[in-house]
Amino acid sequence: MANPAENKISEALAAYDFAGEVVGTVRFGKGHINDTFCVYTQTEEGDCVRYILQRMSAAAFQHPDQLMRNIVGVTDYLRGVIEKNGGDGARETMTVLRTKTGDTFFTDSEDGAWRVYPFIERTCCLQSAETPELFYASAKAFGRFQWMLRDYPAATLFETIEKFHDTEDRLAKFEAALAADALGRAKDCAPEIAFVRAHAADCGVAMSALREGRLPLRVTHNDTKLNNVLIDRETGEGICVIDLDTVMPGLSINDFGDSIRFGANHSAEDERDLSKVNFDLALFDVYTKGYLEGAAGTLTDTEKEFLPWGAKLMTLECGIRFLTDYLQGDTYFHVQRDGQNLDRCRTQFKLVRDMEAAWDEMRRIVAKY
Ligand code: ADP
Ligand code: GN1
Ligand code: MG
Numbered sequence: 001m002a003n004p005a006e007n008k009i010s011e012a013l014a015a016y017d018f019a020g021e022v023v024g025t026v027r028f029g030k031g032h033i034n035d036t037f038c039v040y041t042q043t044e045e046g047d048c049v050r051y052i053l054q055r056m057s058a059a060a061f062q063h064p065d066q067l068m069r070n071i072v073g074v075t076d077y078l079r080g081v082i083e084k085n086g087g088d089g090a091r092e093t094m095t096v097l098r099t100k101t102g103d104t105f106f107t108d109s110e111d112g113a114w115r116v117y118p119f120i121e122r123t124c125c126l127q128s129a130e131t132p133e134l135f136y137a138s139a140k141a142f143g144r145f146q147w148m149l150r151d152y153p154a155a156t157l158f159e160t161i162e163k164f165h166d167t168e169d170r171l172a173k174f175e176a177a178l179a180a181d182a183l184g185r186a187k188d189c190a191p192e193i194a195f196v197r198a199h200a201a202d203c204g205v206a207m208s209a210l211r212e213g214r215l216p217l218r219v220t221h222n223d224t225k226l227n228n229v230l231i232d233r234e235t236g237e238g239i240c241v242i243d244l245d246t247v248m249p250g251l252s253i254n255d256f257g258d259s260i261r262f263g264a265n266h267s268a269e270d271e272r273d274l275s276k277v278n279f280d281l282a283l284f285d286v287y288t289k290g291y292l293e294g295a296a297g298t299l300t301d302t303e304k305e306f307l308p309w310g311a312k313l314m315t316l317e318c319g320i321r322f323l324t325d326y327l328q329g330d331t332y333f334h335v336q337r338d339g340q341n342l343d344r345c346r347t348q349f350k351l352v353r354d355m356e357a358a359w360d361e362m363r364r365i366v367a368k369y
Contacts, residue, residue: 003110005035005055005112008109008114009053012108012114013039015101016097016100016106017100018039020042020043020044020047022041023041024039025037026040030127031227031334033060033333034054036053038051039053049118050121052117052118053115054114054115055113056105056112056113056245058111060161061113061161066158066160067160070244071244074149074152074157074244074247075093075244077149078092078148079093079095081148091239091240092239094117094240095117096117097117097118120230120239122232123239124231125230127226127227127268128263129263129264129266129283134231134236135286135287136286136290137236137290138226138238138259139286139290141237141238142224142229142241143290143294143296144294145294146221146255146295146298149219149247154217154218157249159248160246164248165222165251165314167204167207167313168203168207170203170320170321174196174324174327177328178193180328182327182328182329183327183329189342192349195349196319199316202313202316203316205313206309206310210251215303215306217250217251218298219248220247220254221241221255223243223245224255224256225243225258226259227262228241228243251303252299253303253310256288256307257312257314258310258318259291260311261314261351263283265277265278265279265280266278267347268347271343271347274347277350278354279351281365284311284362284365285365288369304366304369307362307366308359308363312356315348315352318344318348319345319349322342322344323342323345326339
């Protein structure tokens with residue numbers, strides 16, 4: 001287990017010059033990967049200026065230097081596109097605060113890698129689609145993100161997590177974890193194991209289309225959960241896509257699909273009462289509309305045709321990843337209680353079943369736009 005990030009906060013804070021004096025630091029947000037804190041500072045004039053301080057997950061990211069080069073490259077580029085189109089470059093993308101020595105991140109005495117971003121104020125970060133309008137706003141933001149990066153030089157990006165959305169590889173890793181069954185947990189999840197095996201052939205659908213050249217490799221976000229976009233409190237618009245750790249070459253259908261997985265339902269990702277976990281076709285409809293509008297013609301006809309597959313595969317894959325982590329002893333996704341990763345896996349598989357039942361309708365909705 002990694003050392004609790006709290007133990008190293010003061011070391012990390014000392015590496016930065018903030019706008020004011022640091023008056024407090026609290027854990028922040030609902031991300032599953034990094035250790036995120038909000039830093040409160042007070043300026044000489046008495047104003048509060050906030051920052052996001054993060055210790056990057058060592059379990060997820062082995063090369064923080066490469067990760068930060070990706071993020072600086074992408075945010076600098078986005079700032080250029082945003083400002084060229086009359087937007088606010090300080091608000092519509094993130095800015096990496098440099099350390100006192102001018103670096104993009106700080107390494108603590110135990111090799112933990114930390115970074116700081118100015119807090120983007122007057123925004124909210126949603127854990128569920130409170131209204132269809134807000135979900136639509138998130139869709140437009142992620143679609144626009146795809147549009148803004150359509151000409152980004154993909155070859156300059158490092159692969160921060162190898163084979164991140166290679167669902168075939170996720171299946172193989174699951175089988176390896178199951179064979180090892182390091183904690184003897186396989187006995188608790190026979191129905192889930194059977195579900196994965198019954199869907200083994202599905203795992204190859206997008207990867208085959210990519211190999212055959214039917215789906216193009218693009219620069220994508222790869223982690224398009226609703227809580228990875230900041231919504232302007234005043235206008236209700238999705239203004240800033242955050243959590244850029246996994247921006248790398250990928251499939252647009254996966255960006256679309258991961259948002260559907262997380263947002264097109266009305267339950268928590270770890271809900272234990274599966275009767276509350278239901279795929280919402282109306283939300284699928286508004287997201288499809290918003291995403292395609294935001295992407296403004298970037299997607300090919302084949303990509304559009306594959307959007308329902310993106311939704312199903314990201315949900316299936318995420319369920320497989322939660323189950324794998326459960327079998328391996330919860331070493332990747334943060335957990336707050338026992339069995340949480342298995343509960344998360346179960347919600348994902350319930351949503352996959354719902355999508356299968358709604359398949360023709362999903363295809364009809366996509367064809368409308
Ligand atoms: P994780 O990879 O663990 O999900 P994120 O980068 O998504 O980490 O950050 C976790 C949470 O912190 C986000 O969901 C959001 O609530 C908040 N957050 C991150 N960056 C900012 C920012 N620049 N301004 C405001 N809130 C932010
Ligand atoms: C993680 O970092 P966060 O919490 O936004 C994960 C995603 C999963 C998601 C499931 C780098 O997203 O791939 O879909 O949890 N991110 C990484 O909620 O693995
Ligand atoms: Mg996040």
